[in-house]
Amino acid sequence: MATINVLILVCLAYVVFLFAVAFAADRMAAAGRGKWLRSPVIYTLSLSIYCTAWTFYGAVGNAARSGLEFVTIYLGPTLVMVGWWWGLRKLVRVGRSQRVTSIADLLSSRYGKSNTLAVCVTILAVLGGTPYIALQLQSITLSFSIFAEADPSGLYREGSSVFWVAAGLAVFAILFGTRNLDVNERHHGVVTAIAVEAVVKLFALIAVGVFVVWGIAGGIGPMMDRIDASEIGQWNVDAGRWTTFIFLSAAAFICLPRMFQVMVVENDDEGHLRTAAWAFPLYLLFMSLFVVPIAVVGLDLLPQGANPDLFVLTVPLSQGNDWLAMLSFIGGFSSATSMVIVSAMALSTMVSNHVVMPIWLNTQEGTGSVSGDVRNIVLMARRVSIAAIIALGFFYYRLSGGGAALASIGLIAFAGISQILPALVGGLFWRRATRTGALVGLTVGFVLWIYTLLLPGMGGAWMPESVLQNGLFGLGWLRPHALFGIEGIDPMVHTVMWSLSLNTLAFCVASLLSFPSPLERLQGAQFVNVFDHSVAPRGWSGSVAQSEDLMIMTQRILGTGPTQEFFQAEAQKQGGRSHLPEPTPGFLNRLERELSGSVGAAMAHAMIGQIVGGSSVSVEDLLAVADESAQLLEYSGQLEEKSSELSRTARQLREANAKLTQISEQKDSFLSQVSHELRTPMTSIRAFSEIMRDTDGLSRQEQTRYAAIIHDEALRLTRLLDDLLDLSVLENGQVSLNLSDDSLRSVLDRAVPSALAGADRKITVRRTRTAERIFLHTDLDRLGQVFINLISNAQKYCDADDPVLVISAHDVGGRVIVDFIDNGSGIPPGARSMVFEKFARVGGDKAGGAGLGLAICREIMQRLGGEITYLPGQGGAAFRISLPQAYQQAAQ
Amino acid sequence: MSRKVLLIEDEPNIAEAIRFLLSREGWQVETHGDGTDAVQVIQGARPDLVILDVMLPGKNGMDILRELRKMEELAGLPVLMLTARGQSRDREMAENAGVSRFMTKPFSNAEVLTAVRDLHAQATRL
């Protein structure tokens, strides 16, 4: 007996091999090598994710129970593929020309870019997809447990193994499914790995089949005899189920998100359909060829009550052929994993594009701008969605207990997802199909599906027995398994018949009654007449495009760095004569793909169309521009932000320019004022010194007086020069602060007498000394200079008969506020804004200052991390200084 | 014959120096330190000559000069303008406004006296 440990080892090795394959394929695709990665064979094999573990194991089980009925699941897709000229060709063409990312995207795009519709489809797909993923996990566990039973020594725990399988699948899907920064890029790694898995599962099933037919039964003839002799040896298929299932599987084949992903999104070349049209049915034929023999032999050989779903494993095991069983296990494992990976990828695209991103963009309104990070957000949303979807499947599996309820979920999911069919087919072939129609039809079908199939299938907790027996609200015609009183139909057939027919009816009626928006009509025309409108993947003829414009636009969306990288790489690719690439069609297509990763496909298309101009702008592009309204709504906020940012920048530039002009004027006026202030005392000095030199007979008194004037004016000059120097030091920030600690009171104690010294008519200073007990850590000398300035200003300019200056101090949350308020007439309102400017003097009085005092005060306060303001409405002149109690470096 | 000069200057020390110089030359010197009502003061004082500072509180010397030149009776009054700003633009402006003589501070006393004498001589010759 092969031990379970060997099995796990083989399994792990296989997984590592798959990772390696995916990695190598991605590398090759990135390097531009590996044309075979895009061959029709790979495409055909990738379609085989249709064959999940449910079909790998379940087909045999189904055959053991109902004979040939299992084959319907393969016949439906066969008919679809064979009839590709009708439907698939159009679907793929539309999908590629409209650059859709998922089936939800396709429907929303067809019906006027309705996100509501996309959300509906997404919900439907997740609802149907989650149990399906759970089913795959269950199949892996079941097959594990078969080996575990045979080998009790193995270390196998069901719960943890499922968890690790699920986690591994999530990692794989995230690694290879969201690796490309570009959303439209194909996932070569994943597709190639799936193709490998397709070969493995087919090989495994055929190997078991060959073993059964030639190894056990002894050839085709005896096998056929054995089949006829078995309990399922007669053609006994219910006509209703036969036709319904063929139809249902055909519908699901088109509508399943994972099928859409591999068939349309990952499609590299429409021509591949031609090959897949016969090759994929051939694959399906081989998949089902040995199902009946395996089932019959299993029924013969294995004891009554053995699970027929696992015959593929148990038949070789019972014959002691462990390695065949292991191969078969790997086949089943392949079926399960490939389905989960692609399903999670497809669903995550839908969830992130139609649910997460719109919400995120809404919350971002007005803050962000369109830049490279949008792409990262998209990717992150996808990664999280993948993990969430697989986790959802895992929890569903754990909660449902993996019982029989899961086994039936395959067909139930098929029936659910098929509700998309009317809207899809109608959208492709009927121009007057409307969004309302699609929504109504979808809702009707969806509700009927839940009511008649999903809820009854989930058991009593979800659907009480009374409803099942007597109908909703006791209305007999509402019985879930006998709508409108028509009884005796197989529940599956019943649901498919009613839900799809009523869905279609509702879709048609609502479409006829509603009126499509113009955008919907144009979009409808494009879909229905896709072959008249589009040339396969539309190329750009960019002879008139301006690379520079393109670059500017791209920078707005991707950000500067990535844009320059991209353009440089393209220019180099073209031979690198200039730093900008020529707008060749190839370059434009690549650029568009690059952009679509950030702003959505149609928008990127439209934006390039606008720049490339004339030759390529068709009705379609205009339509795209107009019809992007839905997406534009999402993104325009950010674009608006961007353009308002641009105009803000322009305004700032204008302001800066005006400021520069102003500064230059200020400089002129400053120089002229300095000149004036210097010349005025010098005039007096010169005049009186000449008088004293040239005039004979000056009286002693006159001489003294004139000498005093000269002395005063010389002092004035010195003061002015001191102030100017002080100011320039302060303004240039060269001043070094001399920090020390003391109380506000002692600073004022020193400042008041020195400000009042030498004044003939002293102003009365009133202080509240208790309030001044605030300790400061700052440059106390500079602060004192400010105080002195303010006090002597009051002393000089207060025009009251009995001048009084009130100094009051407060401590407001670590900030010290000191007010200096006198009882004079104050500063007239018009001059208040000017008082802190250099050489500003209110009125014309020339009381000895050069008009630099308050300017110096302002500079000092700024250095100290505080400010000085004029307080209006205090009666007299009132200045307030505020500064932090403790000077902080950062405050500078 | 008494010659009257009106000195409009807000810096008291400069005003005193000019008064000293001109009174020794036999001028009757009147001073005024504000620009606001300078035109009226000139009208009332009817001086033979006006010495006008540019930077005055209330009203700029240039504006005062322009107003004088608009008045018929004062259009020919000799005006000596003094400025501490000393930019060539100021000189142009003053000449456009109709100044008789323009001098920048600091000046030499001899210059002022010469200018006053010249202006007075021109005015009396007319």
Next chain:
Amino acid sequence: MMSGEGNKTKPPGTRPSLFLERQSYRRHRLTDAARILPFLGAALLALPLLWPDPSGGDAAVPLSSAMYYIFLCWGALILAGFVFGLAARRMAAREGSDTGAE
């Protein structure tokens, strides 16, 4: 490719219209066949529904015969699809080279 070459070597004025007409006729015939294929398949696969129902007491069709029938139909469909695919490819290649030559 071959026809493209042949076209070029033909002297001008030798009624290419007939050839083109015939080609487009062939193409139409081909697409018609392709369109019929799925319906033919559906009809063939619906045929077993007419077989006698064993619950009605009639002699039942043995499962082996049913298998032979269904897999043969299936194979025939695949073969027809293959032939059609081949023809369509040749047609596309011919059209491509023709437009390329013009």
